[in-house]
Amino acid sequence: NDKEFSRDCCSEECVSKDPSLNHEADFMENVSVKNPSEVANVQRGQPKVSFADIGCGFGGLLVKLSPMFPDTLMVGMELRDKVSEYVKDRIMALRKENPGQYQNISIIRTNAMKYLQNYFQKGQLQKMFFLFPDPHFKERNHRRRVISVALLAEYAHVMAVGGILYTITDVQDLGEWMKACLDAHPLFEEVSSQEQELDPVVTLLKRATEEGQKVERNSGDTFQSVYRRVASSSAG
Numbered sequence: 001n002d003k004e005f006s007r008d009c010c011s012e013e014c015v016s017k018d019p020s021l022n023h024e025a026d027f028m029e030n031v032s033v034k035n036p037s038e039v040a041n042v043q044r045g046q047p048k049v050s051f052a053d054i055g056c057g058f059g060g061l062l063v064k065l066s067p068m069f070p071d072t073l074m075v076g077m078e079l080r081d082k083v084s085e086y087v088k089d090r091i092m093a094l095r096k097e098n099p100g101q102y103q104n105i106s107i108i109r110t111n112a113m114k115y116l117q118n119y120f121q122k123g124q125l126q127k128m129f130f131l132f133p134d135p136h137f138k139e140r141n142h143r144r145r146v147i148s149v150a151l152l153a154e155y156a157h158v159m160a161v162g163g164i165l166y167t168i169t170d171v172q173d174l175g176e177w178m179k180a181c182l183d184a185h186p187l188f189e190e191v192s193s194q195e196q197e198l199d200p201v202v203t204l205l206k207r208a209t210e211e212g213q214k215v216e217r218n219s220g221d222t223f224q225s226v227y228r229r230v231a232s233s234s235a236g
Ligand code: SAM
Pocket: 007, 008, 009, 010, 054, 055, 056, 057, 058, 077, 078, 079, 080, 083, 110, 111, 112, 113, 114, 130, 131, 132, 133, 134, 146, 209, 210, 211, 212
């Protein structure tokens, strides 16, 4: 199960179906927190993860979010084994250097497109991030994109009503694709630009991650979409 993954690899053989083989034990250990005071996601005394960074790469976003939301548990999900190991070591080092801090972030190596539902309950997540996802340029590979109308139904399932989904890319075609998928989905509505300006997380999207910093160094354009999970109209 410790195959090395290429950057764009998300084929069926990549990841075991048994989540326990996908570092879930580490994850459970890592998410234990000192101050489990987050009200919305504390059920039966057990704090639950509220933010998920899908395809988190080297973990830059988690590291930035951790001190901003010290009482919120968040997890990165990353397909590549070596990259997820790097993130795990990075978090451990930060915890060692900063006693009492960075206890609220963790990492799972998994194929989030396939196994997301193994990790979260219905309505659990307050925020989901898809920052600079792999573009899968060729049309026949569009089905591998991490945002699609079908996958949005899965994301909507694990998101709380009112939760926010953030995407950003430097690939215009992908940015338009993600926006079109979100516009087409009845359980998501675009967050107004005024509201986005007031959201401190939005300012992180462009440069918190390693990929974002690379794009910024090259003065590349970015295309972002910020959408809210809404209740289904039939449910009222
Ligand atoms: N979000 C990070 C950033 O902005 O720096 C990483 C961006 S990188 C271009 C895309 C990442 O998504 C890669 O690290 C890749 O391994 C990961 N990835 C691709 N498909 C995935 C999947 N199905 N589940 C989890 N991670 C995935």
